[in-house]
Amino acid sequence: MALINEHFLKLQKNYLFADIAKKVNAYKAMHPKANVISLGIGDVTQPLCPAVIDAMHKAVDDMAHKETFHGYGPEQGYIWLREAIVKNDFLPRGVHLDPDEIFVNDGAKSDTGNIGELVRWDNSMAVTDPIYPVYIDSNVMIGRAGVFADGKWSNVTYMPCTDKNKFVPQIPDHRVDMIYLCYPNNPTGMVLPKEELRKWVNYAIHNDSIIFYDAAYEAYIQDPDIPHSIYEIRGARKVAIEFHSYSKTAGFTGVRCGYTVVPKELTATTVDGQRLPLNQYWLRRQSTKFNGTSYISQRGAEAIYTPEGKKQVAETIQYYMKNASIMREALTDLGFEVYGGTDAPYLWVKTPGDTPSWQFFEQLLYGAQVVCTPGVGFGPSGEGFVRLTSFGDRDDCIEAMARIKEWLKK
Numbered sequence: 437m438a439l440i441n442e443h444f445l446k447l448q449k450n451y452l453f454a455d456i457a458k459k460v461n462a463y464k465a466m467h468p469k470a471n472v473i474s475l476g477i478g479d480v481t482q483p484l485c486p487a488v489i490d491a492m493h494k495a496v497d498d499m500a501h502k503e504t505f506h507g508y509g510p511e512q513g514y515i516w517l518r519e520a521i522v523k524n525d526f527l528p529r530g531v532h533l534d535p536d537e538i539f540v541n542d543g544a545k546s547d548t549g550n551i552g553e554l555v556r557w558d559n560s561m562a563v564t565d566p567i568y569p570v571y572i573d574s575n576v577m578i579g580r581a582g583v584f585a586d587g588k589w590s591n592v593t594y595m596p597c598t599d600k601n602k603f604v605p606q607i608p609d610h611r612v613d614m615i616y617l618c619y620p621n622n623p624t625g626m627v628l629p630k631e632e633l634r635k636w637v638n639y640a641i642h643n644d645s646i647i648f649y650d651a652a653y654e655a656y657i658q659d660p661d662i663p664h665s666i667y668e669i670r671g672a673r674k675v676a677i678e679f680h681s682y683s684k685t686a687g688f689t690g691v692r693c694g695y696t697v698v699p700k701e702l703t704a705t706t707v708d709g710q711r712l713p714l715n716q717y718w719l720r721r722q723s724t725k726f727n728g729t730s731y732i733s734q735r736g737a738e739a740i741y742t743p744e745g746k747k748q749v750a751e752t753i754q755y756y757m758k759n760a761s762i763m764r765e766a767l768t769d770l771g772f773e774v775y776g777g778t779d780a781p782y783l784w785v786k787t788p789g790d791t792p793s794w795q796f797f798e799q800l801l802y803g804a805q806v807v808c809t810p811g812v813g814f815g816p817s818g819e820g821f822v823r824l825t826s827f828g829d830r831d832d833c834i835e836a837m838a839r840i841k842e843w844l845k846k
């Protein structure tokens with residue numbers, strides 16, 4: 437008899453997007469002619485840029501000929517891609533990494549979920565609240581999160597991010613071993629200035645903790661003073677692992693490619709106090725459980741770093757950021773308190789008069805035929821907020837704002 441890993445039984449059912457779909461479908465069944473606009477989607481909508489398409493077509497042709505065919509690649513990723521990453525994503529920011537510190541992955545979700553295997557199950561952990569659910573659920577699966585009671589996990593330290601602290605998480609007043617940070621943030625769309633990030637790095641150095649830094653939305657940062665990588669902070673390579681993804685940067689959600697940085701200076705200790713570098717253990721883990729990202733995806737990713745690729749990717753990001761600014765301006769004019777949307781594709785909107793997230797979701801759906809994501813779905817501190825994304829079409833964004841304006845007049 438095989439016994440199930442009981443930790444899976446503790447997982448909360450992830451009803452958020454299913455519940456949204458159910459409510460939207462119910463509305464559509466009652467109003468078959470209504471044209472519902474979704475500002476709730478967390479997926480990109482614009483196609484891959486021409487530079488990427490050309491590179492991927494060429495890669496497919498490579499696969500068609502014996503001389504240029506590629507079978508299994510290196511588990512850590514092709515060296516040409518890792519060198520392009522080091523040279524383009526880090527060197528211009530004064531960060532010197534070795535290609536051996538880069539691990540190409542099939543998107544950041546797998547690695548943000550798997551990385552917890554590197555450290556013992558009984559380490560303590562902290563997350564910002566609201567949060568991308570992967571950080572908690574992956575820890576629940578290996579028993580690290582404890583038990584769920586009153587909306588929270590017993591072994592998880594929650595750092596609330598609300599309008600009351602301007603969405604800047606407070607450093608815990610006690611030691612934690614593992615800290616998950618995501619900036620620019622999903623869902624709040626907020627960023628962390630250098631001074632704030634420095635506090636976290638210093639905390640981690642002082643407490644011998646590890647920071648898991650999710651930089652999936654780094655390419656959306658517009659403010660030149662906001663750090664794109666935690667390694668821009670001195671000392672961070674001793675304490676931080678960083679995750680990148682081409683999903684939101686270049687529309688790779690369906691292609692699948694990203695990378696994880698595990699610096700050679702980063703260590704963890706054995707119970708008897710021996711210090712060991714995690715880079716070699718992550719390589720060991722990947723070589724065992726992962727056989728690399730497809731050659732075609734990696735050639736597509738490499739093309740993002742060509743001059744044309746850079747220009748085209750930036751244009752798409754500007755398209756989404758223009759959507760964000762249109763929505764931000766319209767909603768602010770209508771009297772909403774709006775956060776984010778200046779360095780991230782997400783807007784975090786306070787519901788009027790502290791209306792609960794789900795209630796406001798329904799009001800917006802029935803009043804304006806616009807779909808948002810209830811903030812409480814991302815954690816207890818998301819209550820009283822909704823998330824809007826700028827990944828839709830321009831015309832839909834403009835139409836949605838006009839409808840909200842009409843609805844409020846009624």
Ligand SMILES: *Cc1c(COP(=O)(O)O)cnc(C)c1O
Pocket residue numbers: 542543544545546568618622650652680681682683684688689693694
């Ligand atoms: C979308 C997203 C990712 C990227 O996921 P992929 O697996 O690379 O597609 C990572 N972190 C956050 C917070 C995200 O929202």
